[in-house]
Amino acid sequence: MTAAFSSDLAGPVTELPHFWEHTVGSGHATLALRADWQAQMKQAHDELGMRHVRFHGILCDDMGTLVGEGDTLFYSFFNSDQIFDFLLSIGMKPFVELSFMPAILASGDQTVFHYRANVSPPRDYAQWAVLIRKLVSHWVERYGLAEVRQWFFEVWNEPNLTAFGTGKQGDYFELYRYTVEAIKGVDAMLKVGGPATAANAWIYDFLGFCKTNALPADFISTHHYPTDAFGKPGDDTLTQLADSTRSILREQVREVRKQAGDLPVYYTEWCTSSNPRDFMHDDPYAAAFIVKTILEANGLIQGYSYWTFSDIFEENYFPSTPFQGGFGLLNIHGIAKPAYRAFQILHELGTQMLPVEGRHETVDAWFVRGAQRSTLVLTNFALPRHPIQTEQVSFALKSSAPANASIQRIDLEHANAKRHWEQLGKPEYLSAAAVSELKDLSQLRSEPLAIADRDGALHIEVSMPPQSVAAIHFAT
Numbered sequence: 001m002t003a004a005f006s007s008d009l010a011g012p013v014t015e016l017p018h019f020w021e022h023t024v025g026s027g028h029a030t031l032a033l034r035a036d037w038q039a040q041m042k043q044a045h046d047e048l049g050m051r052h053v054r055f056h057g058i059l060c061d062d063m064g065t066l067v068g069e070g071d072t073l074f075y076s077f078f079n080s081d082q083i084f085d086f087l088l089s090i091g092m093k094p095f096v097e098l099s100f101m102p103a104i105l106a107s108g109d110q111t112v113f114h115y116r117a118n119v120s121p122p123r124d125y126a127q128w129a130v131l132i133r134k135l136v137s138h139w140v141e142r143y144g145l146a147e148v149r150q151w152f153f154e155v156w157n158e159p160n161l162t163a164f165g166t167g168k169q170g171d172y173f174e175l176y177r178y179t180v181e182a183i184k185g186v187d188a189m190l191k192v193g194g195p196a197t198a199a200n201a202w203i204y205d206f207l208g209f210c211k212t213n214a215l216p217a218d219f220i221s222t223h224h225y226p227t228d229a230f231g232k233p234g235d236d237t238l239t240q241l242a243d244s245t246r247s248i249l250r251e252q253v254r255e256v257r258k259q260a261g262d263l264p265v266y267y268t269e270w271c272t273s274s275n276p277r278d279f280m281h282d283d284p285y286a287a288a289f290i291v292k293t294i295l296e297a298n299g300l301i302q303g304y305s306y307w308t309f310s311d312i313f314e315e316n317y318f319p320s321t322p323f324q325g326g327f328g329l330l331n332i333h334g335i336a337k338p339a340y341r342a343f344q345i346l347h348e349l350g351t352q353m354l355p356v357e358g359r360h361e362t363v364d365a366w367f368v369r370g371a372q373r374s375t376l377v378l379t380n381f382a383l384p385r386h387p388i389q390t391e392q393v394s395f396a397l398k399s400s401a402p403a404n405a406s407i408q409r410i411d412l413e414h415a416n417a418k419r420h421w422e423q424l425g426k427p428e429y430l431s432a433a434a435v436s437e438l439k440d441l442s443q444l445r446s447e448p449l450a451i452a453d454r455d456g457a458l459h460i461e462v463s464m465p466p467q468s469v470a471a472i473h474f475a476t
Helices: 029-033 035-048 078-089 125-143 169-186 203-212 237-242 248-260 284-296 338-347 417-423 432-441
Strands: 003-008 023-028 052-056 066-069 072-075 093-098 152-155 191-197 219-223 265-270 303-306 352-354 363-369 373-380 391-398 405-410 446-448 452-454 457-464 468-475
Touching: 003 363, 023 029, 023 035, 023 265, 029 035, 029 052, 029 078, 035 078, 035 338, 052 303, 072 125, 078 093, 078 125, 093 265, 125 169, 152 169, 169 191, 169 203, 191 203, 203 219, 203 248, 219 248, 248 265, 248 284, 284 338, 284 363, 284 373, 284 405, 284 468, 338 405, 338 468, 363 391, 373 391, 373 457, 405 457, 417 432, 457 468
Parallel strands: 003 391, 023 052, 023 303, 052 093, 093 152, 152 191, 191 219, 219 265, 265 303
Antiparallel strands: 066 072, 352 363, 363 373, 373 468, 391 457, 405 446, 405 468, 452 457
């Protein structure tokens, strides 16, 4: 049975701000000092339009921000300056996650990740506030108040999880109190928010705490993954996602939007799964998931930060395998995954979305008008272990003069460098020639698409394989 859709160029328009380009995630602050990280960050900015980057550990000991000997404290903001200097030089800005705890201030020795970030609360909240005030004051002096007012300051990371601290609201709320007061003491217009929780948690409680204690909150931040709260502890990703439901992230975004009231909402982490080694991150599945999830969130949030832009990432360890299921849009060699090409398609869309008529169990369609062309975006997507097959799609564009059409595809055979790497025998180390070849094979290709003009509408027919994306462009 054909999946039939239609749209009318004379129909009402909904704005499509590119909210997914507001911020993108990275792993660990020290990685931003690497030349390859910086090259990939510039590529994501230039080709995908990413405007801010968020990462962990700006306060960790390996950044040297605050270290000590005995009771003597040594502040050094040189490394953070090197990172922020670079970001500003390429037209980007930081979304500053204030984490983790310098060991000299820590109340305990609990750590997380390969780089042993201390996640215990401060033993002296007042001394923590001194650090934050000194650091933010330094950035204002270095970059100017007008610049730093455009940044975002997010307090901690996933405080509701014991992996990142005690998991107790009271401890986080006390940390937020001292942090926001320190930052607002530098300048009242600097943007501070939270609760930076996993799984959409604590929003009501956080806002209630701020209201009761007359504390400002300029934005809400939280995280979610489709594997949150599904399956059982220890289940693999496929089992967790099999127990999930279609469009679950859209429903969660709607609930958070309601809880946040008039405040801006920034999801500062989301991905196809929370597993740092998941084959789906490298596959066309991720591209279809990304496009569907982002376009379904339109009108609900101000930022949607994908975790992460690069496999130059070391929370557990730094693997050498080119395609090892890392979170990144780009692999360690800078080879674009299907997920990267999904963001490229989204970046090249216009900003006016028109209504689309039609419905299908696995195929979704969106029509977006731009200054130079209009684009029909199609996905054929299903969660793992849910039924999906190749579908024939028909689309009618009404109120349109005859035009040319072209198609770009992401699927098993298109824009899928991992498949070609597998055909090479899955080498762990790549030669420069192999990297060049795989980069070329990862590209989006445009092909002409047959178009029929009848009954006052333009008609196209497209075959959509499982877990695929297609962008059909109409010249305007």
